[in-house]
Amino acid sequence: MYYDFWNLSQAPFSQQQDLALFFESELHEEALARLLFVAEEQKKCSLFAGPSGTGKSITLKACQQILTRSPWQCEYLDLLGLEEEEFLWQLCATLRLGPAQDTPLPQLWRQLTDCLTGMQLTQGRLLLLLDHVDQSRLESLHAIERLLHSGTQQFPSLSLVLAMDDLNSARAERAARISDLSIELAAFDAEMTENYIQHRLSLSGCADPLFTSDAVAEIQNAAQGIPARINQICDLALLAGYEQNLNEIGIDVIRRAVREINGTPAHFNRISEVIQGV
Known part of the structure; x- marks a missing residue:
């Protein structure tokens, strides 16, 4: 107009998440470097926090774009409002495991476990960038904990980045117990x-x-x-x-x-x- x-x-x-408009400030550059460090050093799980609107989502997508040129498989998933079954179905679909619309929850878990086991045997690496974890259903956090456990047996095939707005929330405190690195994005x-x-x-x-x-x-x-x-x-x-x-x-x-x-x-x-x- x-x-x-x-x-x-x-x-x-x-307000669209357009990487062409991404402004890599000093803050975003540092956050992006830390996200890449998670991948390169094969960290198990990391928290990525900052006030709503500071650009966490677009920074995650910038990280994913950079890692397309690496041996890593890097996937972004938005957990906003998702319960466990929805989260796992979308994850299976993202990993191209071919879930049907009515695939039951136990079978979704079997597909994911088989996928991670296969990665462990071939020494493959998967980085999952999970956005809005604090705005998902509580059972999704249970699923994240179980998923991380499944993906870190024997050869660690899985790394997670959990993005949320507030590191001081009860859910963040719980997520911190499975995390070995915190990344913060300020205003x-x-x-x-x-x-x-x-x-x-x-x-x-x-x-x-x-x-x-x-x-x-x-x-x-x-x-x-x-x-x-x-x-x-x-x-x-x-x-x-x-x-x-x-x-x-x-x-x-x-x-x-x-x-x-x-x-x-x-x-x-x-x-x-x-x-x-x-």
Whole structure:
């Protein structure tokens, strides 16, 4: 909608997990290096934590992409809302074990156990990147513990990365008992936020800053350095700038965008009007 107005080739602040837009900050670079260390050193299980919206999912997918050039088999699986049977079925399907839609739970376990046994005999290696573990059903954590035990007998064929938002939760404490490494991803500082915004704009065809320095500072303050929130604020602000025919985005536009996102009524609010008119 506003691409042509701002001379953009695409939406720079899309919330989609697009590796083409991945911003490898110092924080993400360090996290990615640690994830690769898990694979290279054949660590049994690692926790990957950070506040929601800091980019854990896209970092896992970047890790998977890098490991496509290695002898490892690396698979990503999102456990959001999954119970044990759903988790195991999706895992069997991901590993191309051919589960039927009605394959019972015991048979799913047999397929996985046979697969891991085969890897142990051939000294194969499998890295499972399990996302949103803390938002899965509790029985899925039981399955993870059993799976890890099955995959680390004799020759260790299996390594797990368990991604979750909070290392201080009861579920994280339980997962920590089977883990031998913790990886944490923090929010951006002010400089990283500025670099992130310009990185996204540059990849979308805009080399010039569209946000004033005061606007960037307000984005950092409102988003608290969380990339997903930065995306949300910037996207709405660009829409407002288009609607008002602005040359750049200032602090007032950011404050209005933040009020919209937070649901706070504004005396004069045309951002909502233009959205409703799409």
